[in-house]
Amino acid sequence: MDTYQKILTCAAELFAEKGFEAVSMRDIASQAGMRAPSLYNHFRDKQSLYQATLHEVFSQHNTALIGVLTSTDDPHGKLQQVVHISLLKMAEEPNFRLLLQRELLQNERDRLQFLAEEVMADTCHQLQAILQLINPQADHHFVITSLMGHLLFHVQIAQMRDFLPGVEDKHADLAYLSQQIYDSLLKSLK
Amino acid sequence: MDTYQKILTCAAELFAEKGFEAVSMRDIASQAGMRAPSLYNHFRDKQSLYQATLHEVFSQHNTALIGVLTSTDDPHGKLQQVVHISLLKMAEEPNFRLLLQRELLQNERDRLQFLAEEVMADTCHQLQAILQLINPQADHHFVITSLMGHLLFHVQIAQMRDFLPGVEDKHADLAYLSQQIYDSLLKSLK
DNA sequence: GTCTATAGGCGGATAGAC
DNA sequence: GTCTATCCGCCTATAGAC
Numbered sequence: 001m002d003t004y005q006k007i008l009t010c011a012a013e014l015f016a017e018k019g020f021e022a023v024s025m026r027d028i029a030s031q032a033g034m035r036a037p038s039l040y041n042h043f044r045d046k047q048s049l050y051q052a053t054l055h056e057v058f059s060q061h062n063t064a065l066i067g068v069l070t071s072t073d074d075p076h077g078k079l080q081q082v083v084h085i086s087l088l089k090m091a092e093e094p095n096f097r098l099l100l101q102r103e104l105l106q107n108e109r110d111r112l113q114f115l116a117e118e119v120m121a122d123t124c125h126q127l128q129a130i131l132q133l134i135n136p137q138a139d140h141h142f143v144i145t146s147l148m149g150h151l152l153f154h155v156q157i158a159q160m161r162d163f164l165p166g167v168e169d170k171h172a173d174l175a176y177l178s179q180q181i182y183d184s185l186l187k188s189l190k
Numbered sequence: 191m192d193t194y195q196k197i198l199t200c201a202a203e204l205f206a207e208k209g210f211e212a213v214s215m216r217d218i219a220s221q222a223g224m225r226a227p228s229l230y231n232h233f234r235d236k237q238s239l240y241q242a243t244l245h246e247v248f249s250q251h252n253t254a255l256i257g258v259l260t261s262t263d264d265p266h267g268k269l270q271q272v273v274h275i276s277l278l279k280m281a282e283e284p285n286f287r288l289l290l291q292r293e294l295l296q297n298e299r300d301r302l303q304f305l306a307e308e309v310m311a312d313t314c315h316q317l318q319a320i321l322q323l324i325n326p327q328a329d330h331h332f333v334i335t336s337l338m339g340h341l342l343f344h345v346q347i348a349q350m351r352d353f354l355p356g357v358e359d360k361h362a363d364l365a366y367l368s369q370q371i372y373d374s375l376l377k378s379l380k
Numbered sequence: 381g382t383c384t385a386t387a388g389g390c391g392g393a394t395a396g397a398c
Numbered sequence: 399g400t401c402t403a404t405c406c407g408c409c410t411a412t413a414g415a416c
Contacts, residue, residue: 003381017297021211024409037412038382046410098295104346105209105291116353124355141356142370149343150336156294157335163306165314166331180332184378193399214391227394228400236392 004042007032011053016098020050054099058119061096064089069126075133079185082127083151084178090155091174097155120148135189143189150181194232197222201243206288210240244289248309251286254279259316265323269375272317273341274368280345281364287345310338325379333379340371 001009010031014023025046029036043049068081090097103115124144131140154177161167170176191199200221204213215236219226233239258271280287293305314334321330344367351357360366 019209019211019295021209025411026409034381035383036410037384040411041381101291101295104350105288105295107207107349109349112350113353116350121353121355128356139370141354141358141361142367144356145344145347145354146340146371146374149339149347153339153343154335157339159297159299160294160302160306163303163311164331164335165311166318166334168331171331177332180329181336184336184374187377187380188374190377215393216391224399225401226392227402230393231399 003032003034007039007042007049008053008056011049012057012095012099015050015053016057016095016102019102025049054103055118057095057099061089062119062122065123066126069123069130075130076186078130079127079134080178080182083147083182083185084175086151087155087174087178087181090151091158094155097152101152101156131189134186138189143185146188147181147185150185154181193222193224197229197232197239198243198246201239202247202285202289205240205243206247206285206292209292210236215239244293245308247285247289251279252309252312255313256316259313259320265320266376268320269317269324270368270372273337273372273375274365276341277345277364277368277371280341281348284345287342291342291346321379324376328379333375336378337371337375340375344371 007028011023011028014027014031025036025039028049029039032039039049043052065082065086068085069078071078071081073081100115100119103111106112127144127147128140131138131143157164158172161171197218201213201218204217204221215226215229218239219229222229229239233242255272255276258275259268261268261271263271290305290309293301296302317334317337318330321328321333347354348362351361
């Protein structure tokens, strides 16, 4: 892995964990085994490094999902796979979810537009086509939004689940969660 | 309103909008019509001010919800009201949602435990009792988590809805959203 | 392409006058 | 209880040696 990629990887980790403001160029450089000024040979400034990090993480995640969405499965199987794989990927590699959720907390219009168009639009369109086959009458925009909310929130809440009432062993099982989310998705489609 | 409360109000606004790291004591003081050192007559340091802000905003929101949850309505009516009022309150006064979501992004165990026990536990228990009356067989923990995810995410996504595919006018209507969320909640309970 | 040294600004926090 | 003045550290970013 070349230096450029090494920096992006470390930056993704730190920005995801602590957020843009809480991470210094020294932190990133240190993580990447160099000094802060060296970063400026690869990125114009901190903002550029952050943007490049977002682009890297988001596009990687998207191409991973497209494989599932363009498979030849029937609509139900595809839907189930999307839920399952999204959960798995977000659980084992939290950078995508964290960076996305941090960006969602910004209320600058152009950053939200970037998120919508560059990160979510493709997946939404693919999902829409699938839902169309299952139930053309349903409110697809609502259902897709609900699905994204489900996926993000259930993974996010995993770390504090032990502190919440009514929790059982099965809730730590991603396969069970995935099944529940898929079930309630289908029910809300009918 | 005394100075103490004035500071808390301004701090809540700024912390919610920009996050802890991105807000300086000078920013808060300026918003409250004073100079930064004056803040230290009311709060030991920035962390204390932040904690006090969280406590203020979270407890206010919780007491507002308890009124609904302890009303004498039937379970279905209560549930519908909880959804509706939560959406309304979060839409018109975003500080609670933003501070909650920012705290959820931390992965420090004790802060998550604080959130779970001081912010969510009461509401969860009340909801659990309601769900028990509707369908004792259902996975209440999952349903309640889903509901919270729904509420938070649909309000959050409101600002970028125009950029997402398949959006229609009705999606900007809180009453419609509230109905949809309640409907899918009931369906996933059956 | 990486380093040291450093500029220049902003951050949290305190001292002490009023 | 609020202010001005100030300390001191960390920040981003650049200059220039190697």
